[in-house]
Amino acid sequence: MIKMKPLVIPFFYESFSLYRSRGYSVEDCIELDKDETIDAITQSLRKNGFEVVPVGDMKELVHCIARGEHEKWDLAFSISEGMHGVGREAQIPGLLEAYQIPHVFSDAATLSLCLDKGKTKMVLEHMGIPTAPFAVVPPSWSIEKGISQILEQSRHTADLKQMPLFIKPACEGSSKGIYSFSKVESIEDLEQGVQKLQTRFPGQSILIEKYLAGREYTTSILGSGDSARVIGTVHHDWRGVAPPPGTETDYSAKSQSDVGFYNFHNKNKLLEDPVDRMADKEDSSEVQEVERLALETWRKLECCDVGRVDVRCGLDGRPYVLEVSGLYMMHWITSSMVLAGGYRPPSRDFA
Structure with missing residues (x-):
């Protein structure tokens, strides 16, 4: 032989x-x-x-x-x-x-697109896939120009005039560039927040989105094209999680859907206070719709092999795609793909 x-x-x-x-x-x-x-x-x-x-x-x-x-x-x-x-x-x-x-994994063109969340949202919108109302602040913007000009240029002007909004650098991951000030409640906070992000991430666009106050999910996907399938979906449950440093928000007094989001400061401290829970699609029509939307998004962007789609619901109950990652963190404890696949690391309590 x-x-x-x-x-x-x-x-x-x-x-x-x-x-x-x-x-x-x-x-x-x-x-x-x-x-x-x-x-x-x-x-x-x-x-x-x-x-x-x-x-x-x-x-x-x-x-x-x-x-x-x-x-x-x-x-x-x-x-x-x-x-x-x-x-x-x-x-x-x-x-x-x-x-x-x-x-x-995905080809260079797909990876480049998915890393730029602003351009990804433009493509998703063109394809008819729901994503939160948004505007993109180019690197050339300065505070002297005022942020209203950016909002007026968006096709979502009416939605973006209603607070709260959410800001983050367009081309980062792992909650990099997301801080306690990322959720903004006024035009003044919006301008100051965008300016701070521009200083920290020079040469990069800043994404402004309508803040979605519903539940947040991460759906892990395996495969390519018609053979792609959902491994599982994780629900990010923020009830009882301590507020980000520097804030005085009483999280316990608010509903989970209104307060929680990963930021740079809290994401790597949640091993002791985990927020990830397996979502059971058999018991939830919302999870079923999240997984259907995630798989449709994965296929339309022609992602390959393995990755994730992040989805968050609005107050209208509809799921909206936040972002797509064709390059998935593979850490055996911190990766939501590991949890979605059914593995329970001994050092985390997922009960």
Whole structure:
């Protein structure tokens, strides 16, 4: 019997600890992978019979190509988030595609689109997929121009004149750039908040959305095209969660649907106070509609292999797509995909 040679799998990632050692802040590195995640994926691929080549980040890929090492590669596996530019998640896939090296997960064009939440919402709206009313503040905007001009240019002007609104950088993930001031109650707060985000994220558009006061879900999806299917859906339940630092909001006095959202400060502190709960579609028509909408969105954007769709409901009871991620965090404890798949890490209480 002829023994088949194992496929050679180059593995791409950015190490959180490595970039922290280079002087980047925790917030700069929040999307990067911990060494334990990188090691676990490497070992899992090897246990499944693949020859894994841990490469690292974009610069390491360039060096490998320059040395001709890429000619031995069969199929690339990338969880690279990138570090610079609004299309950073697509940089390694784009270079792989240029050298005709096949890779798993979505293609460079799709990853680049999905990272830009403003452009994604424009495409979703064109396709008839419900998304919250929005406006995009370009990097060239300054507070001297006033924010009303931006709101007037949106096709959703009437909706955006009603508070509260929500602001965040258009091209970030892991709640990076979302703070306690992201939910705004006045035009003055809106202008000041946008200016703060522009200072923190120069050269990046800022997204203004109508704040959705209903329940929030994350639906995990496996597969591509017609074969794509929902793994499961997580409900982010904010009841009893402490308020973000620097706020005096009495969360216990409000309904869960009116107060909660992930921000940079609280997202990584919720392991001790988890908000994720499995959503049972058998008992909820709302969850069924969320999953139907998520799968439709995934297919229409031509996402591949695995990822997630974040959905939040409005006071009208309708679900609206918040964002789509074709590059899913794979940490065995913190990833909602892990919970959606039915795994219960021993260090978290999901009861």
